[in-house]
Amino acid sequence: MSKGGYMDLVDFLGLVHPFIAIFFVFPLLGIVVNFAWATRQRRLQSKSAGKSKIPASVGVEHKQLGSWLTGAIVGLTLLGLAYPIGKNIITNQVWSKAPFQVIFILLMFVATITSLVLLYRANTKLWRSVFATLTGAGLIILGFQDGVFRRDNEWFWSHYYIGMAAAMLMIFSLAIVPEIYKDKSHRWRLIHTILNCVALLLFMGQAMTGTRDLLEIPLSWQEPYIYKCDFVNKTCPISQPELKK
Template structure:
């Protein structure tokens, strides 16, 4: 594996090592919090606060993870001196990346509801803007096609939107029963999308060749599932 190949697996490594274990912990705390609220069990009184705090970290980590994936895909699509659009486009995308991260940081610290809503929308818009670049592979952009619902990208940005909602509306979720129910529904959907992400992400890892294999693999006809014959090896030289 080359350096580029190692950079490409940063996203799945962080997902496996950080995101999915943290997701399991947050789900477990959510179940305990609900059982304590319904008085069907007696978990420790700190489970509600622990669920809220770890859920906040999970939401921010998911957003950062997706930003890392988009940045790696765009930056390593080809040699930097052949970057489509040149330095002007690269500079624009860099500003979008920095602005998205700053907006996420501002969302983390903001107190006023209006500011939290604004920063959540700006962060999601930044993620969608980076994801809309031609270097980012998407099975389909047509929601009426089956490929759209099998796309790792689209389920990923949907999870980001749900995480930003949980992060931005956290104080209101703690106070308002209706928002709490909406939060539960949104996170049930997020749990389903996390499972889909695990499946589609594994599928995509199988389909992405190593950097030195791409010229040969991409010469194949993926619709016909056939590849051109490989050139025979050079004959061994006589001693």
């Protein structure tokens, strides 16, 4: 809380990304996983016993909710990138110093969202590949803009890199959905299953690293003091009243 007892607007906006993740995305993820398990169980039961008590609709619902999940993940990633990028533009007055950079960033957000929408609408394998690539490329380009904290020295435990990897897997999974139903050898289905199991582990990592980062990110009025600290040696400068003591 700030000196007046309330969070500043910039701090409140920083909570929008984790709020949506906790309130909407992770519950949706749990539902999708549940339907995925039910779909697989139905397939195995039908193969061994010839029939299953699990309704056939679970497969359709799994596909639909999985598509929603991909859109939610990409949207959440864009939102998570927009906050630090926008904060950096305002704080450092990038608009007056490099207006073309700001225009480029805005266009990249629009292009990434447009590519995702077109990915949902694409009917051919070629165009799905094109729009999936453009969506992923847009996320990566935006992710390397100034202001985004990536924790490059600990990429294996970085909320940014884990989140990007999960988003890429979800985009790829969305792009190959039609191939799953066309492939009689079930090769694409196996690839889909393996990749989404990996994505589930990444989402677990996101939950842990996101919680850690919320503890580490200071409020806006604390930043001038906190960022003077030595994060490697875990020490902070001693204030003048403390020196007098």
